Amino acid sequence: MTRILFATSEVFPLVKTGGLADVSASLPEALCKLGLDCQILLPGYPAALQAAREAGSRRKTRFRYGQYDIALWQTRLPGTPVSLWLVDCPALFDRCGDSPYQDEKGEDWWDNAHRFHLFARIGAMMALGQLGLSWQPDVVHCNDWQSGLIPVFLDSAQHPPKTVFTIHNLAYQGLFSQETFRALGLPDYLWRMECLEFHDQLSFIKGGLVFSDAITTVSPSYADEIQTPWFGYGLDGLLRHRAGHLLGILNGIDTRAWDPEQDPWLDFHYGPGHLKNKIQCKARLTQELGLEASGAPLLGFVGRLVEQKGLDWLLAVIPPLLERGCQFALLGAGQSHYHQRLQELARDWPRQLSLTLGYNEGLAHRITAGSDLFLMPSRFEPCGLNQMYSLRYGTIPVVHGVGGLNDTVFDPLEETAAKANGFVFREPTPDALLRAIERALSAITNKKAWRRLQDNGMAADYSWKQRAKEYATLYQNLLTGDGRLHND
Ligand code: ADP
Ligand code: GLC
Numbered sequence: 001m002t003r004i005l006f007a008t009s010e011v012f013p014l015v016k017t018g019g020l021a022d023v024s025a026s027l028p029e030a031l032c033k034l035g036l037d038c039q040i041l042l043p044g045y046p047a048a049l050q051a052a053r054e055a056g057s058r059r060k061t062r063f064r065y066g067q068y069d070i071a072l073w074q075t076r077l078p079g080t081p082v083s084l085w086l087v088d089c090p091a092l093f094d095r096c097g098d099s100p101y102q103d104e105k106g107e108d109w110w111d112n113a114h115r116f117h118l119f120a121r122i123g124a125m126m127a128l129g130q131l132g133l134s135w136q137p138d139v140v141h142c143n144d145w146q147s148g149l150i151p152v153f154l155d156s157a158q159h160p161p162k163t164v165f166t167i168h169n170l171a172y173q174g175l176f177s178q179e180t181f182r183a184l185g186l187p188d189y190l191w192r193m194e195c196l197e198f199h200d201q202l203s204f205i206k207g208g209l210v211f212s213d214a215i216t217t218v219s220p221s222y223a224d225e226i227q228t229p230w231f232g233y234g235l236d237g238l239l240r241h242r243a244g245h246l247l248g249i250l251n252g253i254d255t256r257a258w259d260p261e262q263d264p265w266l267d268f269h270y271g272p273g274h275l276k277n278k279i280q281c282k283a284r285l286t287q288e289l290g291l292e293a294s295g296a297p298l299l300g301f302v303g304r305l306v307e308q309k310g311l312d313w314l315l316a317v318i319p320p321l322l323e324r325g326c327q328f329a330l331l332g333a334g335q336s337h338y339h340q341r342l343q344e345l346a347r348d349w350p351r352q353l354s355l356t357l358g359y360n361e362g363l364a365h366r367i368t369a370g371s372d373l374f375l376m377p378s379r380f381e382p383c384g385l386n387q388m389y390s391l392r393y394g395t396i397p398v399v400h401g402v403g404g405l406n407d408t409v410f411d412p413l414e415e416t417a418a419k420a421n422g423f424v425f426r427e428p429t430p431d432a433l434l435r436a437i438e439r440a441l442s443a444i445t446n447k448k449a450w451r452r453l454q455d456n457g458m459a460a461d462y463s464w465k466q467r468a469k470e471y472a473t474l475y476q477n478l479l480t481g482d483g484r485l486h487n488d
Contacts, residue, residue: 002475004031004038005085005137005161007123009116009146011040013078014048015100016359018304019251019385020144020168023218026254027471028082030464034472039135040077041126043119044088045100051078052086059088061131068092068118072131087122098359113176116204117184120149127154127161137161139475142212145174148204151211152190162478164471165208167217169382170226170233171308174204198234209238213478215246216471218383219404223248231380231402249471250407251383252464253392258365260393265365272458275394275451278369285370288363289354291327296352297441298327300371300395302364302386305334305342310377310400315341316430317437318353326441328353329367331360369393373440377425377433381405387422391457396443396450397422398436408462412443412453421457 008024010016024040031038042048057075064070071088087093092115097104101112109115122131127150129136141164142150154160181191181202190196196206209215217223225231227240239246257263260278261271267284268277286293299321303309315338318328322345330342330353339357346355356363368374374390376399383404387397391408399405401424412420423443425436444450 001035001037002139002472002479003135003137004028004036004475005041005123005127005140006031006038006143007041007119007140007147007150008143009043009119010100011042011048011077011084014042014051015045015098017099017101018169019383022254022385023168023251024143025077025080025082026252026464027468028077029080030252030468031471032082034468036472036475038141039083039085039137041085041087041123043093043100043115044071044073044086045093046095048084048086049073049088051075052084060085060133063131065118065121070118070122072122072126072133085126087119089118089122092118113174113180113184113202113204116146116174117149120147120153120207123147123150124153124157128157138479139164141166141471141475142208144168145172145204145208148174148207148209150207151213152196152207155211162214162475163212164214164216164474164478165212167205167208167215167222167226167382169308170205170217170231170235171380172205173198173233173235176202176204178202205235206238209235209242213245214474215239215242216474217246217248218251219407220248220250221406222380222382222403225380225403247470247474249474250404250467251385251388252467253385253388253462255392255463258368258389258392260369263365263369265362266369270394272455275454278394281366281369282372283370285329285366286327288366289329289356290350291329291354292351294325294327296325296327297372297444298329298370299373299375299437300329300367300390301375302331302367303376305332305338307335308379308381309334310379310433311335311338313377313430313433314375315345317434318345320434321437322349322352326352329371330354331356331363331367333358368395371395372444373398373437375437376400376405378402378405379428384408388462391421391460392462394454394458396440396453396457398433398440399424400428400433401426410456412449413439417449417452419456421453421460 010021011024012021028038052075059071073086151163268280270277381403409422411424425432
């Protein structure tokens with residue numbers, strides 16, 4: 001049985017800032033269902049250790065590393081049979097607040113480089129069998145910059161396991177000063193453009209991009225895009241150089257948690273072929289949010305309120321749409337200037353626009369079910385999960401045709417009626433977004449055509465079942481060493 005160590009800095013439901021947490025829970029579980037032995041490695045944040053204690057789990061080993069007292073716990077990811085290892089290092093991970101990366105004021109922890117350097121060290125030691133555990137992986141699967149140094153440490157070892165590095169978002173690179181590089185005690189040879197140095201800074205993500213056996217990213221379109229200067233954040237040259245080892249595999253979703261037929265966050269349920277109750281979900285949502293029961297089109301948005309998600313474009317199109325009577329259900333948290341502008345709109349249009357700042361799992365489900373349209377005008381989107389949730393809930397997505405949005409949402413102007421499931425704009429401007437929304441609003445009036453779009457979205461398979469097989473094949477190909485990334 002192939003053994004995989006899945007190293008990640010967040011996993012749902014223990015700690016989550018975005019889609020990485022969802023993927024880190026559902027992909028390992030899907031891999032285990034395929035018969036692989038996939039175990040997760042996570043920093044020992046307070047919430048994770050608390051869950052481990054409550055589950056009656058124990059420390060597997062204790063040791064000292066440099067100045068740090070460390071323990072390794074083995075438990076299970078809540079609600080799953082998946083094994084979860086926690087790197088318990090109170091000096092680095094016992095921090096207050098919900099974010100794994102920032103303090104309560106929203107500032108990055110000053111010692112993030114030290115925190116994820118240690119995480120990577122312990123991951124590498126575990127993978128090399130240096131911690132006296134009875135389990136050792138054949139492949140270490142790393143995710144984003146926080147685990148980027150693991151392939152670096154494994155590269156200099158004898159008989160290392162294979163390494164896969166997945167880019168969930170190239171915009172976050174883990175950049176630190178040269179002083180930090182020295183303070184971490186990394187060997188001098190790594191301070192080179194071909195290794196970890198990036199414009200005079202230490203780049204954690206380059207560890208994964210340079211030293212891993214294979215690089216994946218979370219959609220085929222994003223795999224192409226990141227090889228261009230526009231989306232490459234200065235790393236496109238390196239990614240072109242490694243193109244033969246780079247593969248795009250579309251994310252799946254947790255189809256149990258996101259199922260309109262039995263979603264515990266909803267009062268009314270519906271599904272493919274029986275959408276009657278979707279209208280009840282809308283009525284209940286407008287009531288919950290204090291919006292006027294006018295039957296006007298309801299446009300939903302759930303996500304981080306940051307530039308990536310196209311907030312500027314959204315802010316430009318909301319006023320004219322409000323003038324036309326549209327309603328909005330917005331949920332998110334992020335940069336304060338976006339909070340302010342959205343709060344002003346909510347104040348001026350209380351019966352038409354509802355804004356909920358913060359993280360709210362239940363409301364995310366109710367907005368997904370109760371809205372007519374779901375907006376994702378992302379400037380770039382490595383994969384995006386919300387458009388797949390909304391497709392599954394018969395809520396028509398309006399998206400910018402980039403990354404995973406381009407691979408999952410199909411516009412009637414570009415695709416056959418048998419495939420179309422949403423509206424896509426391609427020009428990166430608020431005008432293009434507005435035109436796509438207008439097309440969607442006029443399509444709503446044609447009940448039959450609208451239902452066809454909904455049916456197409458709801459019929460498709462967004463589960464991990466097939467998509468996890470692509471990872472399984474990749475691991476196998478790395479282990480048999482035939483150099484191919486997939487079976488094409
Ligand atoms: P990203 O990882 O870039 O934030 P994704 O679409 O991959 O984007 O995943 C975001 C995940 O976080 C989804 O599961 C989404 O529902 C969830 N999410 C984002 N913001 C909120 C929020 N304010 N409340 C509840 N869930 C949220
Ligand atoms: C990142 C991306 C998002 C993707 C998620 C999970 O946060 O921004 O597009 O869906 O990772 O891979």
